[in-house]
Amino acid sequence: MPVHRTPRFFSPHAFALAVAVSFLVAACGGSGVSDNAPPATVAKVPSPPADPGFVDSAPVQANVLAFVDNAATNQRGDARYATMSTNAGVRVLNGFRSLWQPLTDLVDAGVTAPAVGSFPAITASTWTGLPNDGTPNGTALNPTVLNANIQYVVGATTQRTAAQASAAYFDDRRGKGYSVTDGMGPLTTAWRTAAQQTTSITTIPADATTTLYNDSGNNTGVGGSANAQFGAVVDLVNAMGTNGSTEPAKRFYKYERPYRWSSSVVVVPALVPAESTTPATDGGFPSGHAAEAMRDALAMAYVVPERYQEMLSRGLELGENRIFAGMHSPLDVMGGRILAEAVVAANLSDPTNATLKQTAVSLAHATLYAATGTTAATFPAFAESGTTATDRFADYATNKANYLRRLTYGFTPIAATTSAPVVPKGAEVLLETRLPYLSADQRRVVLKTTELASGYPLLDDAEGWGRLNLFAAADGYGQFSGNVSVTMDASQGGFNAADTWRNDIGGSGKLTFAGTGTLTLAGTNSYSGGTEVQGGTLAAASPQAFGAGDVYASGGTVVIRTGTRMSINGQYTQLKNATLELDRGAGDTGRLAVAGLTTFVGGTLHVKFAAGAAPKVGDIVPLIDSAQLQGRFDSVVVDGFKVTPLYNSGGVSVRIDG
Structure with a gap:
């Protein structure tokens, strides 16, 4: 499995270049990876994305015979x-x-x-x-x-x-x-x-x-x-x-x-x-x-x-x-x-x-x-x-x-x-x-x-x-304005259990996701109000799935799907009850890059490898790149392997031990 060469800098102006560099791969081995882990405690936990203070609406027109x-x-x-x-x-x-x-x-x-x-x-x-x-x-x-x-x-x-x-x-x-x-x-x-x-x-x-x-x-x-x-x-x-x-x-x-x-x-x-x-x-x-x-x-x-x-x-x-x-x-x-x-x-x-x-x-x-x-x-x-x-x-x-x-x-x-x-x-x-x-x-x-x-x-x-464009409407929101709160109940089955939104979502609003179902965001999104996951599973199936804001996981699971090189343009914060799942595929797909501060206040990192993408014993697999990192996961689980998590100031990798 390729070695991750940790980027030396992540200034805002150079982030795009740094992420591109971070996805380059070299020969297998352990050189260039540090396990100088940051403190297990976090000095200051970032706040969730700000509450916009209103909910969008589409009122019925007055004085029009319906x-x-x-x-x-x-x-x-x-x-x-x-x-x-x-x-x-x-x-x-x-x-x-x-x-x-x-x-x-x-x-x-x-x-x-x-x-x-x-x-x-x-x-x-x-x-x-x-x-x-x-x-x-x-x-x-x-x-x-x-x-x-x-x-x-x-x-x-x-x-x-x-x-x-x-x-x-x-x-x-x-x-x-x-x-x-x-x-x-x-x-x-x-x-x-x-x-x-x-x-x-x-x-x-x-x-x-x-x-x-x-x-x-x-x-x-x-x-x-x-x-x-x-x-x-x-x-x-x-x-x-x-x-x-x-x-x-x-x-x-x-x-x-x-x-x-x-x-x-x-x-x-x-x-x-x-x-x-x-x-x-x-x-x-x-x-x-x-x-x-x-x-x-x-x-x-x-x-x-x-x-x-x-x-x-x-x-x-x-x-x-x-x-x-x-x-x-x-x-x-x-x-x-x-x-x-x-x-x-x-x-x-x-x-x-x-x-x-x-x-x-x-x-x-x-x-x-x-x-x-x-x-x-x-x-x-x-x-x-x-x-x-x-x-x-x-x-x-x-x-x-x-x-x-x-x-x-x-x-x-x-x-x-x-x-x-x-x-x-x-x-x-x-x-x-x-x-x-x-x-x-x-x-x-x-x-x-x-x-x-x-x-x-x-x-x-x-x-x-x-x-009306009902075809587009079937793919979910086209824009987030204000607070958009979605709660899915998987026990009801059908689209209550799992759905995919394929529109390119814009706007300045915030998405809050909760419940027990799974929602996949597959569009090239640009909404800027941030994303908060409180429960259920919110999955990214495109590099810009989470828009331009922060991602805050206080519960539930955030998934980076196989085939996606994911970029979070703001901060990523994960609390103890949350899980980050990375579905690693060919090359660097399923790998996460965070432009801002990355904070782990415990929680779980769960890694899956697609067929044909499994590493060998001794390989060091890069998983998360970040401009700045604080904290650790409570547990790191890689399906089918024993691993050692490796933290450094620029991100997280795992060493395959068996």
Whole structure:
């Protein structure tokens, strides 16, 4: 094992260089290592990171009608007469009114209908909506964005691959609930079997270009008492469609499908028979398919949060397939996503669904455990065990990039990007099973600190549904402001026992971690208020996991994961009831460097070696580098070895004795 050459200086200006030097390795042996241990007692124990004195919040906006309180006004039968003031489904999409002024608005306001040709390059003859006599149904308030919206579809439909055309056909013709379940990856077969889902759309018939085929399957499956092992799960998925109709918004906004705006849009040939012959009742905005798919995906993600991000990715993928089909535009499917999130939040918040959702979560897991031969402890890993060859959502980075792209479809902001974050009332329920160890208020702050910037077309609705980024929110906080206290109870299992936050966390706040669970920080973090560990296990899976402040372990365990060369930019302090675990891997991974004072007031140092990284007897293994060190551990445990701890002014090593 390599010898650690102890750095001679650790001035603040030279710390980065010193740490780099400290990770250099040389031949095995004992020279250059001192065991002149500092006193066992500590002259002065540093204080924990300072209390910021406040807790961040995301209050519900005043004077804004909340969708979750008014969802029942969004009824399909109200479609012909729906208005901004009477229908929550119309109102939640009000961001579209900065782009397009529907004729309904103009008539209600006593304004003369817009002139023919008000939408550049589009003539009245291509717009045949209500009243279906060639009269325009609205006026373009932002023709640049609206033309780009249709041109996007032209590009997508003229350049799509055969695979994209096939996917578009299946997602159009199949029940949306059946389609999105393949987002379950390794759990798909078990889910479909338990739900007793069926579809009749298994191939693309040769005559599909002239014959319309409808799915005679059962979409989400068999619910109720007819399906004892999974009926409640199916019932919950179906319940998320309550008050979810897109028809009122379609009739109000009167914005056509892309193939009616431009003859350059190429509908998938096998879907031509699906084109409506009654444009007056066939609006493009918002997309009904996209809304239903996202409702189903959100419901399934709620029930099986181990596939949360993958299911949301599948929901948005179906929306994009509507664009490849030529049936919808980016703004259409973005609108479907906004309405779906609001509808699902309203239904999950509805007290009449409280028992159903608890039953569905419990029943889904018990059934899937049995079907996959897993337990509560092994199920999360199995749910993520697919490869890109067997699960197209297996690659996290790809999912993340696609999700972000599908939130905006490349539109550039058209308004200020610095408006304050806004979180809709009730939106926090969408994270209830994904971040169960956080309070409802904390989940609102997670949504606040991970949402999109303001200014994008359509997404600046009054409540804030358009700006939500649920994929990012599933990765925890995006910023710490004030005190952030997290307590996990491992006895509750699931994400209460273990979770990973992958966002790059900024801000000036402080993290306090307690309980019995394990939280892994995997982002490139820069929060500056410090980290205090009082219980449980807080693990670092990136070199900057603990941000820019001090780390103070008064209890619990601090872990430096294999593969990480960890740097603490402030001080590290460990008291008697705490443990520092270093998971040493290849090279210098699992080794800790502390820029400031390192203080050990007892406690335990626990070292593990990854396979292939084990040292030999006589090797001296460097573990901790520090600008200044005081105190000792009460015990040093190295799995599989007898060791002698070696302390010096620049850090801690161990000699392998046997």
